[in-house]
Amino acid sequence: MLKPILPYLIAALLGALAGAGCMHLVGSARLAAERAAHARDDEQHARDMLAVSRAALEGEQRAIDAHNVAQDALAAADAAITKEKDAHEADNRNYRSALAAGTERVRVAVRNCSATGSGDATGPSGAAGVGYGAAAVADLDPAVAERVFGVAGDDQREIDKVKVLQAYVCAVRPHTPGC
Incomplete structure (x- = not known):
């Protein structure tokens, strides 16, 4: 009973095997193409991320450099103002002493x-x-002259405070008008 249908069965089985083999080859080719596309996408993504990382690093370095420049400018301004203030205070003390002693008028x-x-x-x-x-x-009477000179010294300290503030602003924001 199987003899008459056996050749058809073998043909059907061989056809099914051939179809499965073809489907496997087509599926493998599609899978390989999909994997290649993913690999290209992954490579492009890696290049994009590297570019973003480099840009972020360069931005951070520029910010650090700007901070260091501002810090150096602040230190230089502070040193110059401190030197000027110390010299002014020494002159002020010497002049007031000379006024009190009567050697200056x-x-x-x-x-x-x-x-x-x-x-x-x-x-x-x-x-x-x-x-x-x-x-x-x-x-002027020496006592009056000394008091007048003391008021001028107070005014100079206030002027020095404004100079320090201006130097700070110019160091932090060099493009500010007046810097």
Whole structure:
């Protein structure tokens, strides 16, 4: 009973085997093509990530360099201002000492002056001019001169604070107007 259908069965089996073999070859080729495409995509992704990493590293390096430049500028400005402040304070101390000792005097130009003594101004004010419209000079009392010089020193400290602030701003933001 199997004899008449045996050749058909063998043919069907060989056909099925041939079809399965062809399907396997086609599937293998498609799988190889898909793997090749994934490999290309992975390689492109790796190149893209490397470019992003390099850009990030370069940006970080630029930021570090800018920070170092600003820090160096701040240190230089601080050193210059400290040196200037120390020199100014030393000059100020020396001058105030000289004023107190009487070795230095503060002179001011005067147009009119009067002598003060007992508190009354009995005499007329005299012209202090030396002639031809020139003004005379008067020496300030050493205690008054020292106080006036102290006020000027206070003003200079406030000016120095503004200079320090301006130097800081210029070091941190060099493109700020006025830097």
